[in-house]
Amino acid sequence: MSVETFDVAIIGSGLAGQSLALRLAEHRRVVIVTKRTLSDSASAWAQGGIAAVLDPADSVESHVSDTFDAGAGLNSRAATQHVVENSRRAIEWLIDRGVPFTRDEDTPTGYHLTREGGHSHRRIIHAADATGAAVQATLSHQVAAHPNITVLERHIAIDLIPGSKLGQTDRGCLGAYVLDIDNEHVKTLRASATVLATGGAGKVYVYTTNPDTATGDGIAMAWRAGCRVANMEFIQFHPTCLYHPQAKSFLVSEAVRGEGGLLRLPSGERFMPEHDPRAELAPRDIVARAIDFEMKKRGLDCVFLDISHKPAEFLKSHFPTILARCQELGIDITRQPIPVVPAAHYTCGGIVTDLQGRTDLPGLYAVGEATCTGLHGANRLASNSLLECVVFSEGIADAILAQPVLPPLPLPPWDESRVTDADEEIVISHNWEELRRFMWDYVGIVRTNKRLLRAQHRIRLLTREIDEFYANFRVTNDLIELRNLVTTADLIVRSALRRKESRGLHFSRDYPGTQSRPRDTVLRPRKTSAK
Template sequence: MAVGQGDVAPSQAWDVIVIGSGAAGLTAALALAQTCRVLVLAKGSLTGGSTAWAQGGIAAVLDAGDTFEDHIEDTMVAGAGLNRRETVEFVIERAPRAIERLVELGVPFNADGNSLHLTREGGHSHRRIVHVADATGWAVQQALLRAAEAHPNITLLPGRSCIDLITGRHEQRYSGSGRVWGVYALDEESGRVEAHVARATVLATGGAGRVYQFSTAPRGATGDGIAMAWRAGARVSNMEMMQFHPTCLYSLEVKNFLITEAVRGEGGHLKHPITGHRFMPDYDERAELAPRDVVARAIDDQIKRYGLDYVHLDISHQPPEFVKEHFPNIHEKLLGLGIDMTKEPIPVVPAQHYTCGGVLVDLDGRTDLPGLYAAGECTESGLHGANRLASNSLLECFVFGDAVATHILDNWARFEAPPAVRPWDESRVTDSDEEVVIKQNWGEIRRFMWNYVGIVRTTKRLERAMHRIQMLNGEVEEYYRHFRVSTDLIELRNLLQSADLIVASALKRHESRGLHYTLDYPGMTAPPLDTVLVP
């Protein structure tokens, strides 16, 4: 490959590169910075990831009547038995210490006297959700970011869209080792492509929610880390397990506004919008506190059966001050849209919410590729199984962010210095004059994924989706080869790759389990098996 003649920045070497500035990435960075020089790369702003959007809270056993075993069992039940028990135990037993560290960082969790206030969410047998009103993620993001900005060993670089991992094949002296040495990233402001090199690289890039037309995920959740790891040679697992949050606000004015699980946890009822019938007891004995996959399918069934646009989530039977105190941000947002949740129901629909599958990692956060670690939503660690239990997601970020850092630091002597790598090659590309192609393909992917690979699936729908993906693969790859990269093009490429992995995984699972529900295979098979794709 010829050295590029375009506007390309020279490589920079670090001890560790962390890709992503959310809970997982900053947790890892802060722990690594004890002795390492750490570079944190973020697409867009430093607060643009999913962490800042998280309303609910963090699950941890802190109540005297609760136990680790109860939390483990709740997680396994929600995950439909696909979880790896050793991972579930590993994470849950470390939850209380994770909360302590966040308190030390200054996260202002709601208190009840001298104790943290605990709320309850669907699938949990006890009150164990610590929270900052209904904006926990934002408070956590701010605390972690303050600590990272103040640390002399951490460099934060926003506005970097990562393109591909740097591996042995990018060394000046080609190697087929598969060793990861860093990442090529686009400086979104200058248009320059930079080669950032390090002894170890950590993926903390979030999920692939934007592959769907309706999603609560932020704009940048395009599966970047999952797609980059796959292209570099790492296995991915359980990508068919895409969680749909049951209650996203139905509004023509505001898109993708989530109504937290805790509204149901604090007594909210789901009702038919015309008859007022409370329908969840008809589907599950746990009613509104059933796991998300059960609630989402029930709402989907009501909407399709009765030709509805939405259903109602009603908590107006609770005292107004109780509602305002527990959900101040949601209450204020809805008031601005003419909905007073203390007096009337909220119109809601399901929307894609969380990617339960991802890059396969072990308990140290190691991927298949030497030098590459991963943590958070971009991974399949074994914690969530076939369906994530509410408020276990931020918890996973803290525990695995710390686990990654611990393994890197404990084994630092084994991490050799990076070799010379080739700069990004853009000697044979030109500026695009057809941006409409990107927008058209982006929209098409999100529509057919919603219609064919949504809450309820069939083999025929999945095959139709795969046919469209195969056609688009050629178009997008040709576009990528001929034009200079942009953030939109990088995201489109990763979005299509993520869609391909989701559909391929769904076609392999001949059963209905957790989040994967297919009319062609309505029952569960034994034993539960992960869907593992190998590049």
């Protein structure tokens, strides 16, 4: 079993992980662990853009207010203020790195700013309708070329290595065990600082806009290592995922509604004005519930997003990716509405951190969608996610660089002496499908205690099966992901059962009212259980 030593180990290769690696690499030896390739992440799928206070007519106060409004008042004032106040600085850092944001010389900023649901100003800087891809491509090229950054592609983290497991009570996280997926070989990564930048958990649901890698790995690993998680009940369902049998996980950007797109029933009738005075520009939780309500009320498979009233040239320049993908499927968005349905999109809760990404385990940091920083509250405001990644990566880099590199300790190799190769891999695929289906049915956009308890019962049965499988057979990529998914699903359901109100993304028929005082749902592990 090989042991590799680095100053900093970053698990995850999205915008959070890559921006942090580039900030650290001049002073530290960094390794990035990614399940697929360097460019594969949810960040690369982001279409709309990055929210920031750039226009002189906009203000920090306005952006903060919009964030609190979308987050149903559950946001942390300190975290929200911190992120918004540093938003311009974050964008300038990306521009300095060469990200090709869409220009508009007729504006005070020199860049085209769009508007999305929940925002009171145009403040979304973007690269056409493929902002995440543009940012990821720019940074990936620089990460791959940096001599101080090692990239382990097709490697998946299995678990963290807390010092307490080795009797080192004065040391926190010492690194992680990772599986080389192709060679089926477990490596021990030793690091003075470890960072979880693993993204969210959208794959816990059947229908999601997330890539297949979004399996809650960081959240589950941190929980097993003894870290608190918070607000896991708040799963954001994006209102407009393309509805087509050949369109797996294709998101139709919020910016389509921001630029005038209208939601219609099959009859052509609009319905959003009946649900909220902001109509199509209401925050995502409201729009998603409205679509869910109309579909269930009328027995519909989908609703329609119509932007065909805009000039064709406008659509080609602003939404080239969406236009091209729809055309591949026989949908001409310049003449036809787009069939859409809600789908699981963003995990608003996660690992509890401070403003410099520190977790409860010394030496372990977390950044991006895997975290609960307090920014998003009960519902993330559109385009605040990529902003959070860049702002917090700077704070974490400062915190890590302020600490000395600790001398490496001898770490035990991964123990496979008591396991064998799995004899029935079909068990994993069946459990995966069962989990994702009942989570969609029982822990979706609208919830009840009865549904949540049904889900909890099934999760407990699955957990026992998976734990037994994990204890007796060699780890594989699918087994690691399934184990993390069922842990994450358990955290979501436990959090949802604790919230005795409806707030933001958590809507309960048993508790339709909203309590006057917003409170976080914080879960604390009973004991450290990482292997």
